[in-house]
Amino acid sequence: MNREQRLVARRNAADSRIKDFLDAFEEAADRLSIPCSERRRFLGWTIENLWNKHIEERMNRRLVIENEINNLGLRIPNGTVRKAYTASFALPADKVKDVAIDGLEETGLTLSQPAEGEYLISGTPQKHGDFTLTVSYSTVEGEPRSSFKLPVAFNPDPRSIWRDLRSRLHKDGVKPDWATEYIMVKEDAEGAPRKDVIAASIQGRSHAHEERPRDDYFAARHYEDSDWYVVAVADGAGSAPLSWKGSEIACDTIIEHCRENLDGNKVFEEAIAAFHADPNTELRSVLTAQVSNIIYKGAVKAHEAINAEAAAQGEKPRDYATTLMFAICKHFSFGWFIASFWVGDGAMCIYDEKGGSAKLLGTPDEGEFSGQTRFITMREIFHDKDLVAKRMRMTIVPDFTALFLMTDGVSDPLFETDNNLNDFNKWKEFYSLLKEGFPEDGIPGVNLTDDNPEAAGELLEWLKFWRPGNHDDRTMVVVK
Amino acid sequence: MRILPVYLLIDTSGSMHGEPIESVKVGLEALVSSLRQEPAALESVALSIITFDKDVKQILPLTPLDELQLPEITTPESGPTHTGLALQLLCERVDKEVKKGTAETKGDWKPLLFIMTDGKPSDSKLYKDMIEEVKKRHFGNIVACAAGPSAKAEELLKLTDKVVSLDTLDSTAFKKFFKWVSDSINIGSQSVGATDDIALPPPPPEVNLIL
Numbered sequence: 001m002n003r004e005q006r007l008v009a010r011r012n013a014a015d016s017r018i019k020d021f022l023d024a025f026e027e028a029a030d031r032l033s034i035p036c037s038e039r040r041r042f043l044g045w046t047i048e049n050l051w052n053k054h055i056e057e058r059m060n061r062r063l064v065i066e067n068e069i070n071n072l073g074l075r076i077p078n079g080t081v082r083k084a085y086t087a088s089f090a091l092p093a094d095k096v097k098d099v100a101i102d103g104l105e106e107t108g109l110t111l112s113q114p115a116e117g118e119y120l121i122s123g124t125p126q127k128h129g130d131f132t133l134t135v136s137y138s139t140v141e142g143e144p145r146s147s148f149k150l151p152v153a154f155n156p157d158p159r160s161i162w163r164d165l166r167s168r169l170h171k172d173g174v175k176p177d178w179a180t181e182y183i184m185v186k187e188d189a190e191g192a193p194r195k196d197v198i199a200a201s202i203q204g205r206s207h208a209h210e211e212r213p214r215d216d217y218f219a220a221r222h223y224e225d226s227d228w229y230v231v232a233v234a235d236g237a238g239s240a241p242l243s244w245k246g247s248e249i250a251c252d253t254i255i256e257h258c259r260e261n262l263d264g265n266k267v268f269e270e271a272i273a274a275f276h277a278d279p280n281t282e283l284r285s286v287l288t289a290q291v292s293n294i295i296y297k298g299a300v301k302a303h304e305a306i307n308a309e310a311a312a313q314g315e316k317p318r319d320y321a322t323t324l325m326f327a328i329c330k331h332f333s334f335g336w337f338i339a340s341f342w343v344g345d346g347a348m349c350i351y352d353e354k355g356g357s358a359k360l361l362g363t364p365d366e367g368e369f370s371g372q373t374r375f376i377t378m379r380e381i382f383h384d385k386d387l388v389a390k391r392m393r394m395t396i397v398p399d400f401t402a403l404f405l406m407t408d409g410v411s412d413p414l415f416e417t418d419n420n421l422n423d424f425n426k427w428k429e430f431y432s433l434l435k436e437g438f439p440e441d442g443i444p445g446v447n448l449t450d451d452n453p454e455a456a457g458e459l460l461e462w463l464k465f466w467r468p469g470n471h472d473d474r475t476m477v478v479v480k
Numbered sequence: 481m482r483i484l485p486v487y488l489l490i491d492t493s494g495s496m497h498g499e500p501i502e503s504v505k506v507g508l509e510a511l512v513s514s515l516r517q518e519p520a521a522l523e524s525v526a527l528s529i530i531t532f533d534k535d536v537k538q539i540l541p542l543t544p545l546d547e548l549q550l551p552e553i554t555t556p557e558s559g560p561t562h563t564g565l566a567l568q569l570l571c572e573r574v575d576k577e578v579k580k581g582t583a584e585t586k587g588d589w590k591p592l593l594f595i596m597t598d599g600k601p602s603d604s605k606l607y608k609d610m611i612e613e614v615k616k617r618h619f620g621n622i623v624a625c626a627a628g629p630s631a632k633a634e635e636l637l638k639l640t641d642k643v644v645s646l647d648t649l650d651s652t653a654f655k656k657f658f659k660w661v662s663d664s665i666n667i668g669s670q671s672v673g674a675t676d677d678i679a680l681p682p683p684p685p686e687v688n689l690i691l
Contacts, residue, residue, distance in 0.1 A: 158519040368580040
């Protein structure tokens with residue numbers, strides 16, 4: 001058979017099938033007594049009905065798939081601007097084809113398909129903001145494409161949006177945004193090295209961002225004649241408008257009070273020596289009375305000095321609310337005598353690396369929520385004698401590596417909990433952090449060798465360490 | 481890491497249906513996106529949204545600001561306003577989601593509460609009981625907003641002394657209100673070490689302070 005014959009044969013076969021079909025239709029129509037005049041219309045009606053049913057089924061199949069996809073509740077995580085981002089999701093490959101994402105381009109990301117049914121969004125987002133991506137896909141042939149929304153946000157890197165408005169100058173009579181001090185104490189008459197004091201305080205990023213004053217303050221002295229050290233650290237309450245002044249008054253009052261009471265106070269020094277030689281109850285109470293006279297009275301004076309300033313300015317003392325911790329210490333032939341007072345949060349600790357001990361000089365006042373603490377301006381802290389006693393400490397130790405006083409701007413991020421503050425190993429980590437710095441953030445450590453005045457500036461730089469969510473003022477005084 | 485928990489309670493009863501709820505959505509989007517520009521907020525704020533109508537739902541569990549994506553908000557066409565039930569769910573969620581300080585864990589910042597309603601509580605008995613429970617949770621601040629002419633400020637004053645009102649339920653008013661909420665949260669996130677109530681920024685003219 002040639003090509004033409006084959007075509008004719010095929011056409012004949014088709015014709016005969018159509019004839020068969022028409023015959024069958026006519027037979028059925030006869031059987032059902034469908035009038036001849038109605039038959040054409042009936043055929044049209046049948047086709048239309050079946051077509052609609054087909055469309056409906058097709059649409060239903062699409063809707064079923066859409067429902068299934070929507071029920072997956074696909075979500076992708078948010079990202080950070082200029083940090084590599086990847087997010088993946090899966091869609092059933094047997095039901096979903098030709099996946100595309102609208103709105104992806106403007107975010108700087110691209111879509112790829114690492115495996116069948118697997119989709120990967122990746123790249124480095126360039127713009128911050130909230131975006132709504134539209135994921136579209138094909139389901140059933142002949143049906144329109146389906147889609148769902150995929151919200152995503154790209155956050156700025158928090159570090160990049162802090163405004164640093166720190167200034168060294170006094171602004172409107174408010175203290176400068178940072179301060180440093182190094183007290184170099186040269187060898188004694190016998191040539192033995194003596195401890196120095198390193199101190200630094202810096203306005204927190206959150207305050208710098210809003211040009212609010214540094215609420216923290218420190219004061220430190222070494223009296224050459226008596227060889228007493230006095231160190232004080234205070235943290236004004238964030239919510240109290242004049243707390244920056246309150247912390248200043250509190251520390252300065254302590255320094256003045258201790259100078260008056262320590263200079264040439266042979267009675268006190270004899271009481272210390274006597275108690276050390278024979279630590280009996282009677283000598284203890286003699287010494288305690290002496291310590292109270294200096295430490296407790298100092299705290300009361302700080303409280304009163306703030307009240308007096310508030311009265312003079314016509315303000316409320318609570319507007320000056322501030323924490324206060326201070327310590328006095330002196331080296332004797334038998335070791336170091338240290339006495340302290342502490343109200344509020346932060347940390348004060350005698351750290352002895354060789355001896356393997358970290359003695360916290362009190363318990364930080366903390367409430368059930370962060371930021372709740374007590375202040376020297378609160379009258380009630382002086383009411384309960386037992387509670388007052390708990391705020392005071394005295395101790396004699398052979399030696400120590402460092403005496404630390406710090407505000408919660410330092411202790412919160414680096415210790416976090418009370419348990420950690422009482423853990424020698426955490427203090428050991430802290431001490432090495434102080435020496436090593438934070439290399440990942442380009443912040444060097446503090447060179448703690450003796451008689452190194454550079455250390456104060458280094459401590460100031462060190463205090464700028466980064467910890468997310470911790471941007472309070474930071475102050476630290478180290479006797480070492 | 482410690483967070484500043486912020487709870488937003490939003491009235492989704494029938495009267496909020498339509499333009500009002502659409503304006504609230506726009507306001508919420510603006511709130512989230514402006515807070516995300518603030519470093520202190522970005523690192524510490526966590527947001528939760530509870531909607532209340534006949535039903536009460538926490539449509540957004542307490543989620544850090546940088547991670548959150550706003551959920552859909554729907555309103556029924558009509559029905560009661562179960563404010564009391566909303567406060568009950570709030571207390572349950574706060575107990576579960578806000579960390580208290582212990583020797584082993586650092587506590588979160590005091591939570592903030594913003595509640596917005598355009599009517600009055602339909603469950604007044606429960607509402608009254610729950611006010612006592614809310615007070616026990618020691619929120620750092622509670623701000624209530626009486627939105628539109630039918631809102632009852634005197635009911636809200638039982639919950640907090642910081643009540644503001646909006647004259648209308650249109651998009652301008654809500655926009656201004658949520659901008660102000662966002663400023664308040666931002667101040668909260670910067671007031672680290674604050675013990676008392678966190679100060680609120682002055683409200684814009686569209687937001688009336690009720691004393």
